[in-house]
Amino acid sequence: MPTDLPDFDLSRFLPYRLTVAAERLSAALARRYRSEFGISVAEWRVLVHLADAGAVSIRDLEARVHLEKSKASRAASRLVEAGYVVKTANPDDRRLVRLSLSDSGRTLMTDLLPLARAYQERLEYLVAPHLDGLEAALDTFMAEEPGGGGTGS
């Protein structure tokens, strides 16, 4: 009988742990955004980027807030339809789109941003003793190419 499988502890596997923790941190806030404002996570990222970057293209969103372009495009469309975002063509390069907050979008962000800020502060307080280590670790993961190791062929 083959009981020869190597031991493996999923609960210590870093990709798993990070995924579960990330879902957990996002869930509470995301639920609130959705129920109170009808905003999804993708839409929220778009709004936040517009709030401090002004006029932005889809590919800008893709690069800056880590949204795959079709996801960014659809999130932007929903926001336009909801009246929070205005979409114009870029006169210098008509392939590009210029997304920016409408007045009602700016008003919305006046409510949303303090919520996020408070949540961030709460999280930082919770992990205060380990915050530096956490951030350093995340920076490391983001800087490295994690798949480039020795197992490739």
Place this chain on the structure above:
Amino acid sequence: MPTDLPDFDLSRFLPYRLTVAAERLSAALARRYRSEFGISVAEWRVLVHLADAGAVSIRDLEARVHLEKSKASRAASRLVEAGYVVKTANPDDRRLVRLSLSDSGRTLMTDLLPLARAYQERLEYLVAPHLDGLEAALDTFMAEEPGGGGTGS
């Protein structure tokens, strides 16, 4: 002109950072699982749990490897169809399902587990100076109820 929006740095927002880092860590390995073995992340979690827990029910998977029950059910079905997993009824309680690895499933895990183990070791090596802080921070997030803060009504 309303430039009165509060500053907010998405790139420092912990739910965002964790989500992006988690996607990054999972992506490389997940791509490989999919291309070489045709296995998704959900299916992989099921397999790993079966590899060291023996016979398991769906609700077991839900609790242990953080898979929503319909997701666990569908992942299990795909694995049964692929021949890696055997599904029997629990004779003591016929509501429950008993999932276990087939021989070919065990063979598969003989290939998969070392891959995951090597990846984990590589990640631990990368963040070695901050590993303790990272794990402590993740434990904190998992222990607390992150949405329970003062902003609720």
Place this chain on the structure above:
DNA sequence: CAGCATTCGTTGCATCCGCAATGAGGTCAA
């Protein structure tokens, strides 16, 4: 200027997802 490659955003499609409803099985008390 003509021709070809590249960039950008959208959309079609197959799949996946979560939630709620369903149905089969089990428990408990009268």
Place this chain on the structure above:
DNA sequence: TTGACCTCATTGCGGATGCAACGAATGCTG
């Protein structure tokens, strides 16, 4: 034993997702 209630797993459904294909616009080379 019967009937009300609970637990499991599956499935239907609306919506989201990622990828590839596409059309429009631009850049590049000769």
